[in-house]
Amino acid sequence: MPARTYRTRVRVVPALATAAVLTLALAGCSGDSTSPAEARSDAAESGASGADGKPLASGKDGAGSAPSVDCEKAKCIALTFDAGPGKDTPELLDILKKEKVHATFFLLGRNHVLKYPDVVRRLAAEGHEVANHTWTHERLDKLDKDGIREELGRTQDAIAEITGEKPRLMRPPQGRTDDEVKEVSEELGLSQVLWSATAKDYSTTDSALIKKRILDQAGRDGIILLHDIYDGTVPAVPGIIAELKNRGYTFVTVPELLSPAAPEPGTVYRP
Template sequence: MFRTKPAKSRGPVVALLAAASLVLALSGCGVEKVTPGEARSKAAGADGKGGKAGAASGAAVDCATVKCIALTFDAGPGKDTPRLLDILKEKQVPATFFLLGRKHVDRYPQVVKRIADEGHEVANHTWTHRILTELEEDEVREELSRTQDAIEKITGSRPTLMRPPQGRTDDTVSEVSRELGLAQILWSVTAKDYSTTDSALIRQRVLDGAKGDGIILLHDIYDGTVPAVPGIIDELKRRGFTFVTVPQLLAPGSAEPGTVYRP
């Protein structure tokens, strides 16, 4: 991917998030990607057997045979995240939260701790949502490591997953991620929830794109998103989907640092 110097002036985080509507084919261009199925097959081939991962309900899940889907939330936590956690707890659904550092992790430390305590996967979405492919190597490292440090201080654990803003990655981002022990996780469906407050529309966009081994991208910082979640969960369960975290989706494989995963 062609790399440019960062612009001197940048818009607010909301403007950067809006750019996530870019076609997925452009995300991480030039970087090899691994699907969840490939991650599972590789691990099963290495040890000669399959594997299962536990879901929030405590039941074992084998995503090689069960229709799994991962619900993920970017750029939080925010004011609505506690309500989202209430919904997930009520419906016994695990999720993966890609947390933003500045004005989010540092503003809502008790919510970050609750996310971890309730069994969800806590992951990294950089410190300020700068586009990593526009940065120098040391800047990429700072964006990721600051969030790693902040999350570890609150939860006692360092994330093993990250999501690059806009899904933009390249060899430099991959190398820094490998150094920091972070796998890169993209997605298969997004509701573009930054562009609407219509919860019914958000719900329908997710349902239209949902598929087995899918990774759903939502943002728990927008007004229309959290109200859409119960309907998304209920309908996907009715369709026979099992909700898992991203690591559960890859099991018995494990997310390898630096590698880019996308359904």
């Protein structure tokens, strides 16, 4: 992975560019994946009654009080953001708060979680799902178990120190995973979450284009991948939300999308 430290926006681009190119193919993924619909169906058949011990996001600190959503009935879609927090994340949180939308944020530890602890704290306080995107954005399938454990474990600990709670979801850089990533993820209590729509927002500052790319790919039970570290992305979000609401979508976090299933550690979830 060429961009190990994420010290500057320019150095981030090569790593995330590769991730976006792999949007739907994800040829490096090992083993089976589970769709949100499959997870819900399996849970319903087994008589599950809730997502897990953690309550569904219901809005805190004025973020809105959205009721629990039944995604078997509602037309649900999950908005997710990778590789932050960054300088534009507070503006994004203002937008989400105004729109009463909760998102899932896959955070990078080094130079992001450590740099913006107040933003991480706000994410949790306002009802968003705080998740793990590794420490330095290393490709996990290129590491041994100790390396995988360090990439995920350090971010788990850093987030827990700020929010008081360890994440239950992670997104492997480039969507690349294998059996060892599964084993370590299971050990750390982390489910793996991939995606179905991306704007390739690493490659453009054109907010209208970012919006169009997402709207063209949006579908029921979809998981949208954006990055709150690029200049064109946050300005595109209000239009994305408005149009998808107009199309009848309900925005949910990833655990809400899976409910009544509990996110299963190690499992790869992919629409």
